[in-house]
Amino acid sequence: MIRRLILVAAFLADLTVVAYAVEPSERLADPALEARARALSQELRCLVCQNQSIDESNADLAHDLRVLLRKRLLAGDTDRQVLDYVVARYGQFVLLDPPFEPATYLLWLTPPVLALGTGVLLLIRARRRRPDRLLPPLTEEERARAAPLLGERG
Amino acid sequence: MLVEIGHFALVLALLVALVQGTLPLVGASVRNRPLMDMAQSAALLQFGLVVLAFATFMHAHIVSDFSVRNVFENSNTAKPMLYKVTGVWGSHEGSMMLWVLMLTLFGALVATFGRPLPAGLRARTLAIQGLLGFGTLAFIIGTSNPFDRLIPAPLEGRDLNPLLQDPGLAFHPPFLYFGYVGFSITYSFAIAALIERRIGAAWARWVRPWALTAWCGLTVGIAMGSWWAYYVLGWGGWWYWDPVENASFMPWLLGTALLHSAAVVEKRESLQRWTVLLAILTFGMSLIGTFLVRSGVLTSVHAFAVDPTRGVFILVLIGLVIGGGLVLYALRAPGLEAGNPFAPVSREGALVFNNLLLCAGMATVFLGTFYPLFAEVWSGTKLSVGPQYFNATFVPILAPGIVAMVMGPVLAWRRGNLVAALRRLLPAAIGAFAVPAIVYISERGARLPALAGIALASWAMLGVLTDLVDRSGLARQRPSIAWRRLRHLPHGVWGYAIAHFGVGVLIAGIVVSTAWRSERIETMHPRDTIQIAGRTLRFVGVTEGDVANYHAQRAQIIVERHGSAPMTMYPERRWYPVAQSQTTNTAIATNGFGDLYLALGEPDGKGGWVLRSYYNPLVPWIWFGAILTALGGLVSLSERRLRARVARAGAAVAPARPADAG
Numbered sequence: 001m002i003r004r005l006i007l008v009a010a011f012l013a014d015l016t017v018v019a020y021a022v023e024p025s026e027r028l029a030d031p032a033l034e035a036r037a038r039a040l041s042q043e044l045r046c047l048v049c050q051n052q053s054i055d056e057s058n059a060d061l062a063h064d065l066r067v068l069l070r071k072r073l074l075a076g077d078t079d080r081q082v083l084d085y086v087v088a089r090y091g092q093f094v095l096l097d098p099p100f101e102p103a104t105y106l107l108w109l110t111p112p113v114l115a116l117g118t119g120v121l122l123l124i125r126a127r128r129r130r131p132d133r134l135l136p137p138l139t140e141e142e143r144a145r146a147a148p149l150l151g152e153r154g
Numbered sequence: 155m156l157v158e159i160g161h162f163a164l165v166l167a168l169l170v171a172l173v174q175g176t177l178p179l180v181g182a183s184v185r186n187r188p189l190m191d192m193a194q195s196a197a198l199l200q201f202g203l204v205v206l207a208f209a210t211f212m213h214a215h216i217v218s219d220f221s222v223r224n225v226f227e228n229s230n231t232a233k234p235m236l237y238k239v240t241g242v243w244g245s246h247e248g249s250m251m252l253w254v255l256m257l258t259l260f261g262a263l264v265a266t267f268g269r270p271l272p273a274g275l276r277a278r279t280l281a282i283q284g285l286l287g288f289g290t291l292a293f294i295i296g297t298s299n300p301f302d303r304l305i306p307a308p309l310e311g312r313d314l315n316p317l318l319q320d321p322g323l324a325f326h327p328p329f330l331y332f333g334y335v336g337f338s339i340t341y342s343f344a345i346a347a348l349i350e351r352r353i354g355a356a357w358a359r360w361v362r363p364w365a366l367t368a369w370c371g372l373t374v375g376i377a378m379g380s381w382w383a384y385y386v387l388g389w390g391g392w393w394y395w396d397p398v399e400n401a402s403f404m405p406w407l408l409g410t411a412l413l414h415s416a417a418v419v420e421k422r423e424s425l426q427r428w429t430v431l432l433a434i435l436t437f438g439m440s441l442i443g444t445f446l447v448r449s450g451v452l453t454s455v456h457a458f459a460v461d462p463t464r465g466v467f468i469l470v471l472i473g474l475v476i477g478g479g480l481v482l483y484a485l486r487a488p489g490l491e492a493g494n495p496f497a498p499v500s501r502e503g504a505l506v507f508n509n510l511l512l513c514a515g516m517a518t519v520f521l522g523t524f525y526p527l528f529a530e531v532w533s534g535t536k537l538s539v540g541p542q543y544f545n546a547t548f549v550p551i552l553a554p555g556i557v558a559m560v561m562g563p564v565l566a567w568r569r570g571n572l573v574a575a576l577r578r579l580l581p582a583a584i585g586a587f588a589v590p591a592i593v594y595i596s597e598r599g600a601r602l603p604a605l606a607g608i609a610l611a612s613w614a615m616l617g618v619l620t621d622l623v624d625r626s627g628l629a630r631q632r633p634s635i636a637w638r639r640l641r642h643l644p645h646g647v648w649g650y651a652i653a654h655f656g657v658g659v660l661i662a663g664i665v666v667s668t669a670w671r672s673e674r675i676e677t678m679h680p681r682d683t684i685q686i687a688g689r690t691l692r693f694v695g696v697t698e699g700d701v702a703n704y705h706a707q708r709a710q711i712i713v714e715r716h717g718s719a720p721m722t723m724y725p726e727r728r729w730y731p732v733a734q735s736q737t738t739n740t741a742i743a744t745n746g747f748g749d750l751y752l753a754l755g756e757p758d759g760k761g762g763w764v765l766r767s768y769y770n771p772l773v774p775w776i777w778f779g780a781i782l783t784a785l786g787g788l789v790s791l792s793e794r795r796l797r798a799r800v801a802r803a804g805a806a807v808a809p810a811r812p813a814d815a816g
Contacts, residue, residue: 023755024677024764045538051396053540056389058755096540103535107525111547114514122507126498 026066028074037070040082044069045094053096157222160210161301167203167258168291170196174261174284178277182349190277194265197280200287201262208255211300212242221307224248224300230313230732232703240324241314246448247300249327253444254290256335260364261287264339271356278346279339286338289471297464313703313732322382330375330402334440336368337409340416341437344430345479348486353419353426361433362416363791369409370787376402377780388738388753390671390768392776395544400523401443407516408436411509413787418502422567424493425502428509431483438476439516445472497569504562504570511555518547556610559657560617563650564624582620586613600669607665614658618651645793653786660779666772673769675755677762687769689750690714696754696763704728704737709754709763713743725754725765749773 028034038055044065046057054062065086072082086094098104174196181189211224215238220226228245229238237244243252261283268276294300317323343361347353379402384392393399412432418425445468496502522539529535560582564575576583589612590605623629625643626636674686678693685691694710707727714720726739743750748771755764 024675025758043540043542045540051394051538051540056387056391091536093536093538096538097542098537098539103529103533103537104525107521107539107543110521111514111518111551114517115551118510118514121510122498125506 023063023066026063026070028070033070033073036079037066037073040069040073040079041066043083043095043097044086045096047090047094156210157214157219157301157303160207160214161299163203163210164207164291164295164301167200167207167254168288168295170200170203171284171288171291174200175281175288176284178281178284179349182274182277182281185274187273190273193277193280193284194268196284197258197261197265200284201258204255204258208242208251211248211251212239215239215242218311219307220309220311221303221305222300223302223304226304226308226311228314229311230703231310232732233313233319234702236321237314237319237324241318243327243331244314244318247294247298249331249444249448250290250294250298251300252327252331253335254287254294256331257283257287257290257338260336260339264342268360271360272354274350275343275346275354275356278349279342282342282345283338286342286475289474293464293467293471297467310732313730316704316728316730316733316735316737317386319730320382320386322378322385326375326378326382328375329371329378331444333368333370333372333375333409334402334405334444336364336371337405337412337433337437337440339364340368340412340433341475341479344433345482347430347490348482351486351489353430353490358416358420358423358426361429362413362420365409365413365416365433365436366787366791369406369413370784370791372402372406372409373780373784373787376406377777377784380780381777384773385740385742385751386738388740389766390673390749390751390753390770390773392667392773395522395541397523398447400519401447404516404519404523405436405439405443407512407519408432408439411512412436414505415509418505419493422494422496422502424496425506426493427487427490428506430487430490432509434476434479434483438472438479441472441475494568496567499565499572500570501562501565501567504558504565507558508555508562511551511558515548515551515555518551519544522547553606553610556614556657556661559654560613560621563654564621578624579617579620582613582616585616586610588612597670604665604669607661607669611658611662611665614661615655616658618655618658622651646790649786649788649790649793651786652789653783656779656782656784656786658779659775659782663772663775663777663779667770667776670771671768671773673767675764675766677758678765679762684765684767686767687748687750687771688715689769691752691765691767693763693765696757703732704730707754707757709752709765711741711752711765713750723750723752725752727754744774746774746778747772 028037041055042053044054046052046054046059046062046065048059048061049057052062054065069082069086072085077085083095092098092103098107100108174193177189178193178196181187181192213219214222214225215229216235218225218229218231218238220229224245224247228241228248233241242248261280264276264280264283268279271279340361343357343364347357376399379399380392383394383399384390412429415425415429415432419429448464448468522543525539526537529537560579561572561575564578565571586609590600590608593608594600594605622640622643625647626640628636631639672687674684676682676684678684680693680695683690683692690713692712692714694712696707696709698705698707700706705728707729709725711723711725712720713723721743723741723743725741728737728739729735730737738753740751740753742752748769751768751770753766755766757763
């Protein structure tokens with residue numbers, strides 16, 4: 001198994017990850033800017049599709065949004081500014097990664113509370129059912145009293 | 155005429171279901187044996203009637219009887235025969251028919267193989283199954299009748315959604331529904347046990363195999379769905395955290411918890427109440443999964459308003475099944491006998507830990523899936539919850555579970571020794587550090603999450619292997635003896651080993667394909683070449699032609715790689731004129747360690763075509779892993795059946811049990 005994994009790792013080593021735009025015609029000349037555009041387009045929802053990001057979608061609207069965000073990037077916007085710009089036009093709904101704000105407190109806080117709750121539940125259980133309570137060992141005194149009885153029987 | 159016979163059989167099945175759901179319950183409480191035994195014949199009869207209805211419905215599809223509205227809306231004379239048959243469950247009405255077919259099939263299986271069960275438990279279980287059948291049949295007949303006629307009959311049908319005309323998706327629903335509906339049996343058993351106020355040995359022996367059977371079906375169903383998404387959607391993704399996927403994933407998570415806790419009930423007579431609760435919730439999630447997807451409420455609240463009859467019926471049905479089950483649980487569970495105690499560090503302890511994590515993970519998926527709906531209903535805010543949310547919450551919750559998954563099987567029942575367990579797993583622990591280290595050395599760009607994922611995958615796979623070597627006693631004995639011991643390990647052990655190893659393989663596939671995928675999207679002209687992942691792709695050209703019910707555009711691409719023979723790949727685009735829609739048929743070349751994945755895009759009108767090419771390393775392992783996991787379930791099941799047969803032989807000799815305890 002290890003040998004196989006080493007083979008795979010070695011095999012992976014000659015791969016290089018290069019990101020390209022979804023449509024060749026949309027691609028920006030600057031690779032750094034293009035990489036940011038790709039990352040941003042994975043966070044934006046295609047509004048006419050079912051649950052796809054504009055990075056995955058071939059809908060016309062997704063294409064328009066991809067072009068739009070590249071224009072904003074070329075104009076010198078930060079990632080934050082691009083997202084704000086798109087949200088201002090299309091609403092909160094376009095953000096696939098919901099921001100942490102009053103409307104999403106419940107969404108973001110529940111999982112950590114659940115994880116913590118699981119831990120606490122297990123701790124309480126562990127305290128209540130300690131192995132020694134499962135089968136309490138004999139005290140010195142008890143052992144001393146038991147010895148002759150056991151001796152008599154044996 | 156045949157269609158009317160089918161319709162009539164369906165109505166008759168509804169009446170039989172009503173009888174099955176009531177009289178045996180009465181019989182069990184007044185201890186009237188003939189009334190109780192009626193459940194078996196009713197279950198078989200109900201199954202027979204539903205088979206008849208389903209067969210006539212399928213016949214209408216095969217002969218393209220467009221006087222049936224459902225056939226008109228989902229079929230076409232030019233559609234290939236395979237998809238005429240599988241198109242039966244491609245529509246809402248048809249999928250409901252498949253659902254009820256599976257439901258009655260499971261009822262008939264319990265009626266046939268349930269003879270060794272105590273009469274009271276059997277009657278009550280079948281009665282609950284009958285009530286579930288009654289609810290579903292009433293829904294079908296009342297709101298989604300597959301036998302609706304169209305008069306006059308149109309000459310040609312509208313064709314099935316082309317995305318569904320695919321072998322992967324053709325067989326995905328039967329497996330998925332087999333899984334969903336299989337959990338109806340554990341639900342019925344759980345409710346029957348609550349009515350009886352008793353969880354006996356027979357209950358424990360029966361629940362686990364059924365949970366396993368359903369779980370295997372669901373695992374295969376989900377894997378097929380994900381594989382379909384991978385090769386059809388044309389950009390190489392395989393899981394989208396889409397509400398439809400989550401709907402099948404939630405019962406899978408709970409079902410996984412259920413089959414493990416059922417094992418504890420069976421082997422250690424502990425965790426009975428928890429298992430009953432899981433059985434109720436798992437089937438509840440299956441119902442939510444099927445029906446809410448079907449009602450369209452997940453994609454839009456407005457879809458619900460368009461057809462409120464279906465939606466309201468579904469909500470009432472789900473409310474009765476889950477709510478009723480939970481109320482009964484709240485009333486009766488405290489009266490059930492407490493299980494045998496166990497220490498926190500023990501095999502039971504590890505199973506409880508994983509059960510809780512699976513439930514927490516399920517709750518997270520549930521919250522993320524339904525949050526947009528809640529938010530819109532409560533405050534009118536429209537928001538989206540995308541993959542980023544699920545990756546950030548679900549993955550960290552489940553990761554400790556993978557660590558515990560390896561340790562559970564090497565811990566003793568009742569009270570285990572953590573240090574001893576870790577010592578036994580030392581080789582796996584070393585591997586879990588060494589493998590990511592090797593990957594990091596050869597691949598400096600590797601990010602921490604990817605390395606952590608590789609560590610988990612190595613830990614899972616090596617943990618199983620270490621445990622198997624340990625059980626064979628290879629360190630102390632000659633290899634031939636160790637090999638014999640290994641071969642004679644119980645199927646249950648082999649089942650666990652294969653399934654847990656499969657989880658490791660699955661994680662490796664997920665992590666590596668996500669972190670090291672390469673992609674090139676270029677406009678290609680004939681004779682153009684591009685490089686991807688050490689391969690040269692040469693674009694030959696595109697040919698067009700009409701095939702069956704679609705028009706095809708087929709690109710020819712020659713793939714050359716240093717040191718191996720060139721191969722030709724044909725990615726394709728298809729246009730379905732009747733359904734007015736376009737599909738992508740990707741070309742995938744796999745060597746088991748990675749896929750070269752080609753999808754043909756739009757022409758640019760100047761002789762060029764967009765070609766999307768991806769190299770997805772280890773992506774096939776995702777499905778290998780899932781299939782191994784399901785196979786592990788089947789292997790455990792094979793032993794169970796053997797033992798059930800022995801138990802049946804034993805029951806024939808043993809004196810009859812009292813029919814009921816109260």
